[in-house]
Amino acid sequence: MIITYPHAGDMHIALEVFFREMGVEAISPPPSTARTLALGARLAPEFICVPYKVLLGNLVEALELGADTVLTLGKPSGCRLGYYPRLQQAALRERGYAFRMYALPLMNGSAATAIWQVHRITGVPLRRILRGVALGLPVLRMLDELDRAAHYLRPRERTPGAASKIVRAAKARLREVCDAETLARIRRETFAALDAIPLDRTRAPLKIAILGEFYLVIDPFMSMDLEEELGRRGVEVERNIYLSQWLDFNMFLRALRVPETRTLERLAKPYLRRNISGDGLKSIGGTIRFAQAGYDGVLHLQSFTCAPELMASNIMPLVARDYAIPVLRLVFAEQSNRSGLLTRLEAFLDVLERRRNAQRNTPYATRTEL
Amino acid sequence: MVRVGIPRALLFYQYFPMWHAFFRALGAEVVTTPATTRATLAAGAARVVAETCLPVKIYCGHVLDLVGKADVVFVPSLRSLERDAHHCAKLLGLPDLVRAVVPEAPDVLDVDVDLEKGTLAFYRAIYAVGRRFTWNPLRVKRAAAIAWAAHLRYLDWLQRGAGEAEHDSETGWLNDWHRGLTNVAPLPITIAVVGHAYNLFDAYACHDVLRRLASLGVAVRTPTELPASATRAAIARLVGRAYWACEAELIGAAGCFLDDPAVDALVAVIAFGCAPDSVMMDVVQRYARATGKPVLMLPIDEHTGTAGVATRLEAFVDLLTRR
Incomplete structure (x- = not known):
């Protein structure tokens, strides 16, 4: 079983860490590009919203890489997002891809139901899933902290692009995290580097x-x-x-x-x-x-x-x-x-x-x- | 006597007899608007963001039509009629939309219908509407019973093919529509037209698709004739469970008609930019490919030309005649 999931910002970084810690093989789709969107749009109904097209393109590209199990979001109500899994499944099947798709009811469930579902799908013991959550969640938090820091630093830095460069490098390193110590070290080093960026504090x-x-x-x-x-x-x-x-x-x-x-x-x-x-x-x-x-x-x-x-x-x-x-x-x-x-x-x-x-x-x- | 205005748009086409009976039983006068015209649409379209769907623009136009003619305008917010099947955001937020974009509108009388929250919440919502007219809960209850009976009578009347015999003030508007359409004489081709009632039965909005097809010598069938049990079964066949509250009008009806050997082809009238339609049509078209029946998709917006619609319908009927 090789798990994949569509992109949502930096979510894939945390998910890679999560699945690695769980001991389950998972591939992130390649970064979204114009090709992704074109692939998705070809299989999508014309008037559907653009996230559907990108997400569908992500899945095509991940299935091309050999993934065979798709995890996605299921069932918020009243908006097309809840309809995505049905349509994506039908569109991809029609194209001849063999895979299983599971829509996690994240948006009307809880941690317990989500973890139980992951357990049912992968067969990994709950203890190992919890270990994955315990490492993946702090990674996700750090990714958001990086974004917040970049929001503050970018308009104030004296060398344009300095913050973005450090943030990008840190995100790349976070993908490789495999234990709490590494995470702590990356966090320490990254924030030290961000603190060292020369700022122009007179700007408003x-x-x-x-x-x-x-x-x-x-x-x-x-x-x-x-x-x-x-x-x-x-x-x-x-x-x-x-x-x-x-x-x-x-x-x-x-x-x-x-x-x-x-x-x-x-x-x-x-x-x-x-x-x-x-x-x-x-x-x-x-x-x-x-x-x-x-x-x-x-x-x-x-x-x-x-x-x-x-x-x-x-x-x-x-x-x-x-x-x-x-x-x-x-x-x-x-x-x-x-x-x-x-x-x-x-x-x-x-x-x-x-x-x-x-x-x-x-x-x-x-x-x-x- | 309080004059309650009910715009002739959107859910009017499904629930007007019910609403009408309810407000009449509470001693109110019911005012509705005349059929949609170019002016109605233009007035409504001027109030909202350009890519808002045609039916909502028409709705705003009808609300504008009620200014000065009604004391309150009844704008319900329908969320769910069964578990896990919801209406689209535009129907959920309709009262808020009307308040925001038609500030001169009569006082908005809104009600939240969400059967997922249970029957008690539903009764409370009905009572909240009734409170406007009477303090007496029993009178509201009686009015609700009368309204429900009117709705069932109306559904039954629709399913029997909306015969002319029962032409009355409550249902007259739809009767006009079905006049001349229900002739079941052995015509060579039968076409089922699916779509939301407010698209199909608003002659201006859909450029008279139903009558136009009938005049081409085609037997026309519409979703209104299908009982709820049939559409529910079709939804179960095609997608498992309904996600939208309006799924019966499109997926349910299309499923029934595509499986019906008496139906030769399908015309789907959908509003441009309609969120539920965009996803449901994907399901319908995939199923149609499996059954081998042709589907003509007619997206409508305010720029759609009557001539364009007529040409496409003629070409479609020609194609079917040759098959």
Whole structure:
């Protein structure tokens, strides 16, 4: 049995560590590229959202490498994501691939059910699976910490690209982690290197929040390296979803009945009174939260024809007006290209820059909001 | 008397008799909007983001039509009608959408229908709607019973082929549709048209697909004639379990018709950008390939031209005649 799974940001790094520690053979799909998307799009229905096409392409490329067991996400409700496994399975079977597919009910289960499922699928004793979790989870947390550090450092570093270089190297090393000591050493060395980056502390970078559909926010391939691009342009970014947070909630907190979105629900209530599936409610609530936290602008990421985000987009102008925060809607499809994205970003950054300068030079009481 | 406005769009086509009976029994007057026109669509489309699907744009247009004609507008949020089968985000968030994009709309009367939460929560939701009209829970209960009976009568009427004999104010709108379509004279070709009721029975939205096919000398069948048991069995055959609350209208109906030897081909009317349709059509097309029956997929949006639809339907019927 050779396990594979579609990409989701840096998830594959933690999963490689997890399966190695469990003693199960697993292959990550090759990094997503234009070929991945083209392969997926060929087998996908035309009007489906772009994450489906990329994920399907990932699976094709992994099956080409010899994987025979696919683990994927199953069953959130109301959004197409829950329908992915059915369609992917049918499309790949039709192409003649032989494999077994298991949809882990991560988004409405708990750690216990997920671990039990992995046990049923692989036949590995629970003790070894827990050992895998005990090593894989800290790796995932460190990956998110690296991203957060990069968000802070990129707009402030004196040598452009220094932080990204260290982060990339650290991520490559994390793939090879096989015990807690190695992980601790990588962590120590990496953060020492990041601390040593010379910073220009006089800069006050624009702060932009990225939110929207899960895959677009966490996966640099799907968002065309949006975070790094913004960092290069001197913007500090923050996003509303991190993989480890997402996993913590779905594996542990839900079982303890901690609501994922109570704060966001409360914030969104005047505009959106119910959960509309997907990440729609989180996009509305998140925009308000970031506005209150003093962010200069929000990038609302969504894939073309994504229903929950489209609903959020229809409501968003009210939020943007009431909280006086500029929101740029960025829609991704397989036809999207980077130059289109960059043009929009440039214009948006110009607006934010001018807006901030105008606010600085105007006494608070007479400020006119954009 | 409170005037309750019910836009002639989206779930209207499935539940209007029920809603109508409910509000009438509570002593309210029910106001609905005339059939969709180009103006309705244009007014609605101006309010929402461009890639919003056609039916939702039409819905917003109908809500605008109710401004000044109704005291409240009834906009339900239907989440689930059975376990694990949900409606799409656009139907879930409909009341919030209306409040956001049609600020001048009459007061929005919303209700959350989520049968997954159990019958008690459902009764509470019904009572919350009834509270608007009466304090008396028994009166709400009676109105709900009357409404349910009206709904069952309506389903039964649809399945019997929507004959003209029972033309009345509640169902008249659909009767118009079925007039001339239900002739079961031995026509050479039978085509089943599948899609959401709000796409098929809104003549403006779908460019009159049903009547257009009928005028080409084709026997037309629609999902409304299928009993729930048949569509449920077809869903079980094709995909196992329903994921969408509207799965019966597309996968269920297509499964029934593709397995029915009396049906020669399938026309699927789907809204451009519709999330459930995009995935369900993949299943339908795969199954159609297995059965060898031709499928014509007609995506509709506000730029679809009537001439384009007519040409495609004619070509499709020609092709079937030659087969």
